[in-house]
Amino acid sequence: MKIALLAGDGIGPEIVAQAERVLHHFKQEGLKIELESGLLGGCAVDAAGEPFPESTRRLAIEADAILLGAVGGTQYDNLPREKRPEQGLLAIRKELNLFANLRPVVLYPQLANASTLKPEIVTGLDILIVRELTGDIYFGRPRGIEYRDGEKVGFNTMIYSESEIRRIAHVAFQAASRRNGRLCSVDKMNVLECTQLWRDVVTETAQLYPNVKLSHMLVDNAAMQLVRNPKQFDVVVTGNMFGDILSDEASMLTGSIGMLPSASLDDKNKGLYEPIHGSAPDIAGKGIANPLATILSAAMMLRYSFNEEEVAARIEHAVQKTLEEGYRTADIYEDGTKKIGTTEMGDRVLTNLQLQ
Incomplete structure (x- = not known):
């Protein structure tokens, strides 16, 4: 090895x-x-x-x-x-x-008091966040900073292909199958067409995993629910940018990002x-x-x-x-x-x- x-x-x-x-x-x-x-x-x-x-x-x-x-x-x-x-x-x-x-988010019982949330909210916490890592706005093109109408404009492109979404969805469904059989897919489909496609493809892929209960959640609500009632989640799957933010937020439920x-x-x-x-x-x-x-x-x-x-x-x-x-x-x-x-x-x- x-x-x-x-x-x-x-x-x-x-x-x-x-x-x-x-x-x-x-x-x-x-x-x-x-x-x-x-x-x-x-x-x-x-x-x-x-x-x-x-x-x-x-x-x-x-x-x-x-x-x-x-x-x-x-x-x-x-x-x-x-x-x-x-x-x-x-x-x-x-x-x-x-x-x-x-990204497993597991609270060791000995660290329940180290979390900034009440122990009864986080005790027994065990979430797996599955984040797509090679697409989305971090890699999308065109991107850059240029002059338009006499001022600087910064721009990035949020982009996902059907195959990229399906590939990460399979990973998440398989993980949920080995755990408690629940998968929450996080997107922003009410505003972003890119994540409407995300929801459509994840929903389609779910037909291959009848043993997994799929739910969907908008990213702003997911951010709130992670601190309101984190134990409702089993496996969470989301795109690169949303996953970057949500997994860091979830880390603090365990008492320290260092864990x-x-x-x-x-x-x-x-x-x-x-x-x-x-x-x-x-x-x-x-x-x-x-x-x-x-x-x-x-x-x-x-x-x-x-x-x-x-x-x-x-x-x-x-x-x-x-x-x-x-x-x-x-x-x-x-x-x-x-x-x-x-x-x-x-x-x-x-x-x-x-x-x-």
């Missing part, structure tokens, strides 16, 4: 280092893992002048899966758009055709795995970042790309055990728990793996 490690920028190297320790633990147990590091984002701009250099492109193509930290930083904000770190992330998704983004992993998959389950939080440059280098989302991303990688269900479950159990013992990084700390740093959190997870 060849895994590309792309630590990226900000807190990326700190959190990926802890996930790498977990992977080395299983390598020592006999799991056949090969790890190779590469550059993506701002660090690649600094070293090679491009956010997605050719060497990283080759590594990504050769690898069976990719574990990413985070990209970006304020020091790159004034670069030409094509040179900014985020363009590297968009480029690797496009290069590998990683069209299906899976949530994600998987971005192609049609053969080759994937890029990353925590959903950003590079957090304000805390980079301080040793206080939460590595659990990255460690849980490694668990998702072992489950989805390598079918190592038992190993993935062991990692998740070790994380839960660590939380049960009261260990917390600053973002999830509350009175009565034990505040520790990034490396110490990795230590505790490794200890609990070794005790299994």
Whole structure:
């Protein structure tokens, strides 16, 4: 199993280092893992002048899966758009055709009080957000900034083909079939023709999944319902832009964006795995970042790309055990728990793996 490690920028190297320790633990147990590091984002701009250099492109193509930290930083904000770190992330998704983004939103019972919502609203929360990742307004053309009638005008194109929608709909229906059999498709069909097509295609695809109950919701209502009654959702499927916003909103239901992993998959389950939080440059280098989302991303990688269900479950159990013992990084700390740093959190997870 060849895994590309792309630590990226900000807190990326700190959190990926802890996930790498977990992977080395299983390598020592006999799991056949090969790890190779590469550059993506701002660090690649600094070293090679491009956010997605050719060497990283080759590594990504050769690898069976990719574990990413985070990209970006304020020091790159004034670069030409094509040179900014985020363009590297968009480029690797496009290069590998990683069209299906899976974001589980699970509240660990030990963190119910860390959520900004009342415990009774979020206790038992378990949602899967399926976000289409290679289409929509992020990639649509034409796009740009130009002069019209003597002033600057910015424009982007929201666009989806029938085949793109059907492809992600199948992923979502299959996921719902393996869970509680409920799928909510989120769109803005009352205003946007692009998302009218989305609703039409998802509705048509539902005929192939009679065991799944399909509902539809407008995106503004979905944003409200996520904080009003989040446990009504099982699987949510939506487009690239709406999914970007809703999944970040949903992450805060769990107490911290630092707890949530994600998987971005192609049609053969080759994937890029990353925590959903950003590079957090304000805390980079301080040793206080939460590595659990990255460690849980490694668990998702072992489950989805390598079918190592038992190993993935062991990692998740070790994380839960660590939380049960009261260990917390600053973002999830509350009175009565034990505040520790990034490396110490990795230590505790490794200890609990070794005790299994």
